Every structure is written in structure tokens, then in C-alpha cells.
Amino acid sequence: MKLQYQLNAAFTALLLIIMAVTFYVVYSLILNLLIQDEQRQLEQKGEIIVSVLDEAFISRENIRGFNEFLQEQDLQLFLYDRGQNMVHFSTLPTSVVTGLFMNNDFSNPNEELWEYGNEKYVTSRILIVPQSLGLELILLTPLQDLQIVQQDFIVRMLIVFLIGALVAIGLSYFLTRKLVTPLTRLKYQLKKIENRDFDEVEPIQASGEVKEVAQSVYDMANELQRYISTQRTFFQNASHELKTPLMTIQGYAEGIKEKIFEAEEEEKGLEVIVSEVNRLKKIINEMILLAKLESEEISYHQEKIALTDLINKVMERALPIATEKGVTLQQQVEEQLYLIGDEERILRALLNLTFNGVRHGHSQLLITAQESNGQVQIIIEDDGEGISEELMPHIFHRFVKGKNGETGLGLAIARAIIEQSNGKIEASRSNLGGAKFTLSFTRD
Structure with missing residues (x-):
């Protein structure tokens, strides 16, 4: 399966799981929330009715007045006498009142849901003042009415989820396509590399x-x-x-x-x-x-090398050939400078660069050792003709040599040693007029 389809499938599966969990949680909570809200509304209505009853009818002898007043209310309610455990009045049919009374404990104030047949009712109870009357107003709402509201809410939520899912899947397809398309193009470029068609390899647009x-x-x-x-x-x-x-x-x-x-x-x-x-x-x-x-077959013996001693050894070994060529050797070495590396290998690299400078220089070769930007630098420069612009990019390649060169391997060996010693070597034109080689090493 292609990566794009895998990403889309994974995203869609994750989305469905999240939607299923969300749906289950919402479906479980919504009915409880509706019941609690309905109880609050019933309680508010009941308190209004009771406050009116308390002002108009303040004795048990006025129960008939109670009944006539409650009959006028468009509510499902009971007027329940706690002392006599009986219902004085109800706006529900007599058969329903009897069924509810027989199947539920009217005296239990903690029973919030009543059952009768296949129906369930949400209840709210309010005492009528004075409490000595023992009268209680019980308001009811069929649970089925709340379930209809619940189902309507769930249908609306499903529609929103479906629209959101379609938008999310479309967005996922767009984003994964945007992600995978560069990878597909990259695959074709890798195929060109495999076939060694390097000239046909092109950079691709990606992020x-x-x-x-x-x-x-x-x-x-x-x-x-x-x-x-x-x-x-x-x-x-x-x-x-x-x-x-x-x-x-x-x-x-x-x-x-x-x-x-x-x-x-x-x-x-x-x-x-x-x-x-x-x-x-x-x-x-x-x-x-x-x-x-x-090939890193040579082992390097890391040690602390004092640059003063190292440059002196270079000068001593280069002096005979420099005298023969009529080239003056000079050095400028800062005190207390050192670097970490294999002294024998680094000495070999410096000698290759120095001999190269002596061969191409006219009369002067300068070796400078200094600290710059937290690095130790060794600079070898001469006053010869310098390195041509055409040769400059290839000067450290094997068998690349200028005028008066020998094997064409000395600079390549020097570069390999310097890079194996965690250093860097650069070639440029010197202020003396000839070639300039800058070696940079970290202090540690």
C-alpha cells in the first residue's frame, strides 16, 4: 500500500475512534444533563405554584381550593399527602395515577425516576408551607419527551461529525498528498542516482x-x-x-x-x-x-602538541632544500599555543605544504601560528606565482599539480591528514603574492 493511502487510512481510523469515543461519552451524559435540567425547571415551576398556594390557601380545609387551582395548570402533577400517604389530586388519568402509586414509593423523596409500564417519569417534589400540613406537590415529565430531545441532539451532532469528518479527511488527503508528492519525486531522483544519471538529478520543491x-x-x-x-x-x-x-x-x-x-x-x-x-x-x-x-586504516596517536616545537621541527627539516633554492624561511608563532593530534602525521602534512611552498616560492616562505575565533590556525604562504584560478578548486585532488610539481600527491596527503585530525585546510592567494594554505584546528 502506498504511503499516502497508509497515512489517510491511519488518520481516518484515528478520527473514527475519536468520534466513537466522543459519541459514546456525549450520548451517556446528555440524558443525565437533560434530566437534571428538567428537574430544575420542574422545581422552579413547582416553587411558583406553591408560593401562590401558600398565599391563597393556608389550611388543609382548603384542599378543594387546591384542586381547583391545580386543575387550571397545564402540568402533570400530584398533590400528595405525606401524613396519610395518599394522593388528593392529580392532573393525570386515574389509571396512570393508580399505576404510578402502586409501582413507586411516593414517600421516598430520593426516588427521582418513577416507572409505570414501559414509561418512566422524571419527578420534582416541593413541600407546601406550612410543612405541618404534610402536603407535597410532585411534578412529572415523561422521560420519553427527554429521550426525543436527546435523539434529536444526537442526530444533529452526527450530522456535524459527518461534515467535520468529510472536511478533515479531505484536508488529510490534501496534506498527505502535499507530503508524499515530494517523496515520490525524490524516489525518481534516487533512481537516477542508482543509474548514475547524475546530470539529470534535479532539486525538488518540499518543506x-x-x-x-x-x-x-x-x-x-x-x-x-x-x-x-x-x-x-x-x-x-x-x-x-x-x-x-x-x-x-x-x-x-x-x-x-x-x-x-x-x-x-x-x-x-x-x-x-x-x-x-x-x-x-x-x-x-x-x-x-x-x-x-x-580508508582510516592508520591509527592516530592523540597527544598534546606544542606549536613552537612543531614549527621548529618543520623549519629544521625544510632548511636544507630552502637554502638550496635560495628561499628564506620565517616564522611567527604565538607562545603557549598547542593542539591535540598525532604529531608525526601533522608534521608530515606541514612538511608537504612547506616543501611545496619552497619549490614554488621566489625568495620567501612564512609560517604563522596564531589563535583566531577560538581556533588554532597555522598559515603557510610564499611569494611565488600562486595557484591559478582554474587549478584552485582541484588543488587538493590526487595527481593535480602545478608547475614544478612532483607527484601531485603531497597536497592530497596533507588534506587527508588534516581532516583526519579534525582540522580544516583551505587554499587561497597570499598577500606575499604566492599561495597561502590555512590550517584550522579546534583547541580541544
Whole structure:
């Protein structure tokens, strides 16, 4: 069953249950309320009649006067003598009076409902002053009259309930349709993702949590498309990076084997082979390291790292290559700064970024460590040509390298290490004129 039908069925069932409970409670209470209201009205009428009787007829000898006065009232009533336990007068037929008197205890003031045959009567009793007369006025209303009012009320209530139910079910259908329609459209978008038709995935109009899920699906599709594209580019670049040194090695090896080189050229060929083998070894090792970093196979040893010591180690290891390139290393490190992470891994990331800056810088490389907005920031910037606008969005992808780049894996490894250390890395243009890499870490 479709979700829309399930929601409508659940809402309708809940509505019917609520209506049934409400109907039962109202049906049970309405008759009692009608009886109580009728008793109050009878009591009010009785008190008016008794007040008139008290003023006009004040002795038992005037019972005949009582009877004549009561006969004029358009009410169902008894004039009951408590002392003699007898009815002096009634506006009801004699057979009904006899039946009621025989089937009910007139002397019991707590008996509010009287029965005669299939009929029931609601009663209200009022004493006639002076109480020494022992006379009591009893007014009656057939319960059937109240039940007719009850049934009329229930019919009207059922009509209101039915109209309300139809409106509620219609509103439910409209709301569930509004809720389910985006989900149906989302299903089609997921089908496109399943078929890898990422270019055809479109954002859908929705609201609330459905909108958030739809946006997540749309972002996921874009990320999958980017990932697959990156993987495709990775394999293309990897094959190119590996094929070039292998072809060089193969060419010199076959030349040496066929004795086509002179002794001096043969020696040079062997040096090239060793150099290309070392290059291959470096590329493969970095590929393996990057794969481990991204698959979280490497365990991180969390410890408190003083930034002063960490930056000093970076400067010491980068000094030889910087001196060779004629690049001056500078540092600006705030005191008492630290971060939590794996010192060996973070050092590797900083060295990759520093070596990258030394290779591309003209004369200067600056490393800054500071606290900003509750975060520890490490900034590495050079005065080289900087990163081109076309390369900027892809600078941390594998085998993406600029001019004078080596394997194209150093920045990808640095990003993986920083992100595994709960940090963030960004690339931008430095005020020195070259590239700027900003690393941000939380204090704890």
C-alpha cells in the first residue's frame, strides 16, 4: 500500500475512534444533563405554584381550593399527602395515577425516576408551607419527551461529525498528498542516482524535514558525481604518472641489453633507471599512504602538541632544500599555543605544504601560528606565482599539480591528514603574492 493511502487510512481510523469515543461519552451524559435540567425547571415551576398556594390557601380545609387551582395548570402533577400517604389530586388519568402509586414509593423523596409500564417519569417534589400540613406537590415529565430531545441532539451532532469528518479527511488527503508528492519525486531522483544519471538529478520543491532530505540527496548526487569524476581522473593520471617512468626504464633497459649504448651512455642510462625507479617507488608509497589515510586504516596517536616545537621541527627539516633554492624561511608563532593530534602525521602534512611552498616560492616562505575565533590556525604562504584560478578548486585532488610539481600527491596527503585530525585546510592567494594554505584546528 502506498504511503499516502497508509497515512489517510491511519488518520481516518484515528478520527473514527475519536468520534466513537466522543459519541459514546456525549450520548451517556446528555440524558443525565437533560434530566437534571428538567428537574430544575420542574422545581422552579413547582416553587411558583406553591408560593401562590401558600398565599391563597393556608389550611388543609382548603384542599378543594387546591384542586381547583391545580386543575387550571397545564402540568402533570400530584398533590400528595405525606401524613396519610395518599394522593388528593392529580392532573393525570386515574389509571396512570393508580399505576404510578402502586409501582413507586411516593414517600421516598430520593426516588427521582418513577416507572409505570414501559414509561418512566422524571419527578420534582416541593413541600407546601406550612410543612405541618404534610402536603407535597410532585411534578412529572415523561422521560420519553427527554429521550426525543436527546435523539434529536444526537442526530444533529452526527450530522456535524459527518461534515467535520468529510472536511478533515479531505484536508488529510490534501496534506498527505502535499507530503508524499515530494517523496515520490525524490524516489525518481534516487533512481537516477542508482543509474548514475547524475546530470539529470534535479532539486525538488518540499518543506520541513523532507526538504532537508531532498537537499541531502541532491548534495550526495553531486558529491558522487565529483567522486566518480575524481576517480576517473585519478586512474588516468596514475596511469600516466606510472607509464612515463616505466617507458623510460624500459627504453634504457632494452638499449643496454642490446648493447646499443656506449660505455658513457650506458652509465648514464643506469643512472636514469635508478632515478626513475626511485620516482616510481615514491609515487607508489605516497599512493599507498593516501589510500590508508582515506580508508582510516592508520591509527592516530592523540597527544598534546606544542606549536613552537612543531614549527621548529618543520623549519629544521625544510632548511636544507630552502637554502638550496635560495628561499628564506620565517616564522611567527604565538607562545603557549598547542593542539591535540598525532604529531608525526601533522608534521608530515606541514612538511608537504612547506616543501611545496619552497619549490614554488621566489625568495620567501612564512609560517604563522596564531589563535583566531577560538581556533588554532597555522598559515603557510610564499611569494611565488600562486595557484591559478582554474587549478584552485582541484588543488587538493590526487595527481593535480602545478608547475614544478612532483607527484601531485603531497597536497592530497596533507588534506587527508588534516581532516583526519579534525582540522580544516583551505587554499587561497597570499598577500606575499604566492599561495597561502590555512590550517584550522579546534583547541580541544
